[in-house]
Amino acid sequence: MKVQERERWPDLRELPLHVRFLPNESTGSYVTRLAERNGLSVDYLLEIVGEGRSRVVEPHLTELYLNRPAAERLARLAGRPLPVMQRALASLGEDYLLAGCGPGPVWKWPWAVTDGYLVRACALCAARRGVTEPAWLMVPDTWHVCGEHSRWTDNSRDVAWPWIDLRPWPQILEAHRRLARLGRRTGPAGRALAADAFTMMTDHHVWSVHGRAPRWFAEAADRLGERRAAPLLAYPKAVQVTRVLARSERPRLERNLTWEKYRRWHAQAVAELGQAFHPVLTHWMGRHSPQASGTATACEAGGRPPLAAPHTAIGALASVAQLSCLPGDLGAGTFDRPYL
Numbered sequence: 001m002k003v004q005e006r007e008r009w010p011d012l013r014e015l016p017l018h019v020r021f022l023p024n025e026s027t028g029s030y031v032t033r034l035a036e037r038n039g040l041s042v043d044y045l046l047e048i049v050g051e052g053r054s055r056v057v058e059p060h061l062t063e064l065y066l067n068r069p070a071a072e073r074l075a076r077l078a079g080r081p082l083p084v085m086q087r088a089l090a091s092l093g094e095d096y097l098l099a100g101c102g103p104g105p106v107w108k109w110p111w112a113v114t115d116g117y118l119v120r121a122c123a124l125c126a127a128r129r130g131v132t133e134p135a136w137l138m139v140p141d142t143w144h145v146c147g148e149h150s151r152w153t154d155n156s157r158d159v160a161w162p163w164i165d166l167r168p169w170p171q172i173l174e175a176h177r178r179l180a181r182l183g184r185r186t187g188p189a190g191r192a193l194a195a196d197a198f199t200m201m202t203d204h205h206v207w208s209v210h211g212r213a214p215r216w217f218a219e220a221a222d223r224l225g226e227r228r229a230a231p232l233l234a235y236p237k238a239v240q241v242t243r244v245l246a247r248s249e250r251p252r253l254e255r256n257l258t259w260e261k262y263r264r265w266h267a268q269a270v271a272e273l274g275q276a277f278h279p280v281l282t283h284w285m286g287r288h289s290p291q292a293s294g295t296a297t298a299c300e301a302g303g304r305p306p307l308a309a310p311h312t313a314i315g316a317l318a319s320v321a322q323l324s325c326l327p328g329d330l331g332a333g334t335f336d337r338p339y340l
Helices: 002-010 025-036 040-047 069-080 080-090 121-128 170-185 190-201 204-212 215-224 226-253 259-275 275-287
Strands: 104-109 117-120 136-139 143-146 152-153
Touching: 025 040, 025 069, 025 136, 040 069, 069 080, 069 104, 117 152, 121 136, 136 143, 143 170, 143 226, 143 275, 170 190, 170 226, 190 226, 204 275, 215 226, 226 259, 259 275
Parallel strands: none
Antiparallel strands: 117 136, 143 152
């Protein structure tokens, strides 16, 4: 068996031409670009990488997954250390490597992704790295904001409007900057709070008040369609909600939040966000109960307290729907993975 494997997958040589990484690029998008750069078909390149358990699929439809031996072979072909590739390509992370495939290199390109969504990369970011063809990111949610170039991309395959210019809407760009700052301070806990905040926006009490497209957005909302426009429309308010939730979550995680302080926070949050948020904030409080009082828990690196129920595991590509402790899903439908 070992002799057969050596014949089937001989020692590799690095491909002559490299391609630069795009942050958060999907594995399928990267492999497609690597093959084209070297004048190879994707089918042929994947034959070198390992044994296929499915057909080759276009990279804008779904994601490519590899087991560890196949990932190591791809790294050798690309001329990059595997840990470097894993930092660049989220679906090559340890949690997404195929398991139970035997000792040989194996790849799969299934019709359903494990986690996350395929979202079009910012064309200006790609062009700066020498990428002129469409490229695809693997990100947790159905949207991606490029703050540098003021562009919103999503998992739509609309060729007429593949990206949305955010320059006319500084509210969204400012919200994005605030969310990024909060994420740097809070780490995974901030990601969970953002998921809860975006889910709160789908609550019928909240959406009936805050889901109407204002005049500055109405024309774009009509052009995008309701489902595609929903995350974009909700973004500024959802980021405001995230920041309000963070004011109670840190002391809760540090075991410094009493029910008396929590009720005062609730009253202040409703006053700031609006009466429509009263029911969903009450429900959220019940899910985020104060921790037992006592010695404060030791903070992780960066001064962040460890996670606590109901959010104890934050996957790299876990979506709003997967992370939130509340029911609801913003801007994602049954057939959005893949978007056909």
